[in-house]
Amino acid sequence: MxxxxxxxxIEAFKYFPGIGEKTAERxxxxxxxxxxxxxxxxxxxxxxxxxxxxxxxxxxxxxxxxKCNVCMDQSRNxxxxxxxxxxxxxxxxxxxxxxxxxxxxxxGLISPLxxxxxxxxGIEKLVDRIKKDHFEEIILAFKPSIEGETTALYxxxxxxxxxxxxxxxxxxxxxxxxxxxxxxxxxxxxLTDRKxxx
Amino acid sequence: MxxxxxxxxIEAFKYFPGIGEKTAERxxxxxxxxxxxxxxxxxxxxxxxxxxxxxxxxxxxxxxxxKCNVCMDQSRNxxxxxxxxxxxxxxxxxxxxxxxxxxxxxxGLISPLxxxxxxxxGIEKLVDRIKKDHFEEIILAFKPSIEGETTALYxxxxxxxxxxxxxxxxxxxxxxxxxxxxxxxxxxxxLTDRKxxx
Numbered sequence: 001m002x003x004x005x006x007x008x009x010i011e012a013f014k015y016f017p018g019i020g021e022k023t024a025e026r027x028x029x030x031x032x033x034x035x036x037x038x039x040x041x042x043x044x045x046x047x048x049x050x051x052x053x054x055x056x057x058x059x060x061x062x063x064x065x066x067k068c069n070v071c072m073d074q075s076r077n078x079x080x081x082x083x084x085x086x087x088x089x090x091x092x093x094x095x096x097x098x099x100x101x102x103x104x105x106x107x108g109l110i111s112p113l114x115x116x117x118x119x120x121x122g123i124e125k126l127v128d129r130i131k132k133d134h135f136e137e138i139i140l141a142f143k144p145s146i147e148g149e150t151t152a153l154y155x156x157x158x159x160x161x162x163x164x165x166x167x168x169x170x171x172x173x174x175x176x177x178x179x180x181x182x183x184x185x186x187x188x189x190x191l192t193d194r195k196x197x198x
Numbered sequence: 199m200x201x202x203x204x205x206x207x208i209e210a211f212k213y214f215p216g217i218g219e220k221t222a223e224r225x226x227x228x229x230x231x232x233x234x235x236x237x238x239x240x241x242x243x244x245x246x247x248x249x250x251x252x253x254x255x256x257x258x259x260x261x262x263x264x265k266c267n268v269c270m271d272q273s274r275n276x277x278x279x280x281x282x283x284x285x286x287x288x289x290x291x292x293x294x295x296x297x298x299x300x301x302x303x304x305x306g307l308i309s310p311l312x313x314x315x316x317x318x319x320g321i322e323k324l325v326d327r328i329k330k331d332h333f334e335e336i337i338l339a340f341k342p343s344i345e346g347e348t349t350a351l352y353x354x355x356x357x358x359x360x361x362x363x364x365x366x367x368x369x370x371x372x373x374x375x376x377x378x379x380x381x382x383x384x385x386x387x388x389l390t391d392r393k394x395x396x
Contacts, residue, residue: 003262005247012240017228029286030215042210043241049203064201088227095199
């Protein structure tokens, strides 16, 4: 029904996660209304990102340089390491501006059900780095899920006896949330992890 | 915070309607996980659509050929013309497979508040075509809105005395809808436009 070039672009938009038929159609048609200049800019950005971005050899964060900005920054606290599940998390945490330690990015989380084992997410590289760089604290910052818990427990076990503080970011009720809309598991965790007001 | 090439792609994704900061971020990161082959296909489709698609000189539908498929198809009913507000509507109606007449695409709808006047949406070309091609019925298929009503009334007035049947697609309660969720205006329209069961 659609001319071929529209049909092809609709199919191409569906490569992206979370974009279905209707959204792909809407986006494909909107391209026709975009200035040629913007289409060129978009196309160039798509090509550039694939050629210029690569993982930092030290921490696996995405970077355009030989090493990432965090690993190059000598003013940061070299004794604290925040371990995250993907590169995006690094940008999320760093945007806060309150954490000044180092990062290490895993390739996802351990998930035996999906066939993802410790060796698949780069645990070995993490452990080597921790042993070599003499960190004093490791902060595990995974999403609260079975996979996150499994990965945290696995790392904790592997680092046993190394005299390093291992902590995990807090789970609980998000700021500004309405108590009645919080699920039971979160509520239970918030209760268990309660802290003294001094 | 983000490397430049990621930042640029996020900005570029925001050119598309309905894509905000968060979605643009998600899409930009997902490009990094796409195969090079898919990125190339996507980029090629973007470029091709801009160079190969143009409005049909007769009806303004988008086409890759000299004239669109509908205008070239001599087996269609040349006496009925369905007037729509954009090219996408042509594909929506034609997908139904139940309408076999011709189409004419306006460049939007008359909207005095937004400074869109009859001459801006190509009414003159429509009227010229109607007079030249001797249509017997004109079906106005605009979205139910003040702009749609204004445009329909304007066209009706301009074609007065030409001995052409002018009709408008039905408004009412959509099939399968729950009556309680239908707005008052639609309900009222459905009541006014009631039809006899013979």
